[in-house]
Amino acid sequence: MTERLRLRLDLMLTFMRIGFFTFGGGYAMIPLIEETCVNKKGWITADEMVMIAAVAESTPGPISINCATYVGYRQAGFSGALWATFGMVLPSFLVIYLISMFLENFLEITVVANAFRGIQIAVGLLILDAGISVSRKLGRGALNLLLTAGAFGTMLLADIFSWGVSALAILLLAAAVSLAACLWTGRRKEG
Numbered sequence: 001m002t003e004r005l006r007l008r009l010d011l012m013l014t015f016m017r018i019g020f021f022t023f024g025g026g027y028a029m030i031p032l033i034e035e036t037c038v039n040k041k042g043w044i045t046a047d048e049m050v051m052i053a054a055v056a057e058s059t060p061g062p063i064s065i066n067c068a069t070y071v072g073y074r075q076a077g078f079s080g081a082l083w084a085t086f087g088m089v090l091p092s093f094l095v096i097y098l099i100s101m102f103l104e105n106f107l108e109i110t111v112v113a114n115a116f117r118g119i120q121i122a123v124g125l126l127i128l129d130a131g132i133s134v135s136r137k138l139g140r141g142a143l144n145l146l147l148t149a150g151a152f153g154t155m156l157l158a159d160i161f162s163w164g165v166s167a168l169a170i171l172l173l174a175a176a177v178s179l180a181a182c183l184w185t186g187r188r189k190e191g
Helices: 003-020 026-040 046-058 063-102 110-137 142-161 167-190
Strands: none
Touching: 003 026, 003 063, 026 046, 026 063, 026 110, 046 063, 046 110, 046 167, 110 142, 142 167
């Protein structure tokens, strides 16, 4: 087996493992992607992971798939991106396909419904862990802390009171505030 094929298979199998053993979607997968791709495999740096998460959040598609695509591309070009993306997508596809084939009323089964309630709590904690991990890597400036706390508070209140606030709107507002602050401080330094 050539080294190129071995790398592509490693990308696919790594992201398949992440996809099979992570519940809760992309945000819940970020800590596992970081642990695997940064700490164990050394495919990307911790700083790159923060940037990948930010870019993956702001581009169309699930964040975990966008992360896998980027890491695959970084390691093995276009074909690496395909292999990594396929590895991330395949587990979800297989699980949903099997559920739809064999269990017509899957969520009505008491044990399954109770399991999903427990998983929801775990997913919330995984997402909180991902947020804490990313915020630790950001600068400690007052603006970063204010934007992070504001976004978190807004999303929490929107969830509690069922407000129709879009995460994308909050992301764009935070980006606009950051850009304005950057331009303002740049002009102050010039003058």
